Amino acid sequence: MTMLNSWLLHQDDRDYPLNLQYLGSPPEPLYCMGKRSLLERRRIGIIGARKATPYGLRAARMFGAWAAANGIAVVSGAAIGCDQAAQRAALQSGGWAISVMGCGCDVDYPSNASDMLDEQRVNHLVISEHPDGSPPKRWTLRERNRLIAAMSDVLLVIEAALPSGTFGTVDHAVKFGVPVYAVPGSIFSPQARGCNRLISQGAFVLTDTSDLAVALAIGGHPVGTGIGQQDLGVEADMIESSIMADPMRPDDLAFALELDIITVARRLSELERTGKVARYRDGRYGPA
Secondary structure (H helix, E strand, O other), X not given: OOOOOEEEEOOOOOOOOHHHHHOOOOOOOEEEEEOHHHHHOOEEEEEOOOOOOHHHHHHHHHHHHHHHHOOOEEEEOOOOOXXXXXXXXXXXXOOOEEEEOOOOOOOOOOHHHHHHHHHHHHHOEEEEOOOOOOOOOHHHHHHHHHHHHHOOOEEEEXXXXXXXXXXXXXXXXXXXXXXXXXXXXXOOOHHHHHHHHHHHOOOEEOOOHHHHHHHOOOOOOOOOOOOOOOOXXXXXXXXXXXXXXXXXXXXXXXHHHOOOHHHHHHHHHHHHHOOOEEEOOOOOEEEO
């Protein structure tokens, strides 16, 4: 394995992921191996169950291959199951893949991903907040979820049980204002309960690759106007008036108003785009 591609990404670099700047303690530096140019591409985070069903693996491969065909990099954690299936499909289709690690970039974790990671370290991108040689730990694997969310223009959940570590990544995406899509599954499948729950809470339903084309602005459509967009009505006014009076984090606001967090995050993202509110460095939203 060559080490010639190692480099550091600092907060003051123009391609440092913007969403990470909003964390209380942004990772500094980020350790990277591979092609820096992938940070300038559109990126889709694809995550899901480690114990994936054949249905989940097929869906992951389909969306990974679709991303490759459209020049979109697939971001994931190289985990067994849906994550790897999507990344490998992207690579096999001539596309791009980015692995976000909970260990050093040079560490093969999981071990069955070693061939894929070797390829990415040279011709794609592997990124971590931990120095080379750092072993994976439960907390580092959990913390890397925020990097996956921050580096994704759209987050797609293929399969997830209840409970599931996948929801950690979803929570961060919601806080960052990243659109969350979920693939629906059978009501009889334990691995589909998480996605079905996300959809019931307001996540975009993903049943076709054309929905992703809209989400990633392929063909001139604005990001975030895919199927599933809701008219928030009175709820939108409640959200806006609440943070104007008392700046809050999205999860605290959702709890106070008894709304689901995806609805709240979507409205906050709209208000931020129009310049009415600002996201503070401590994660709260308030008057701009």
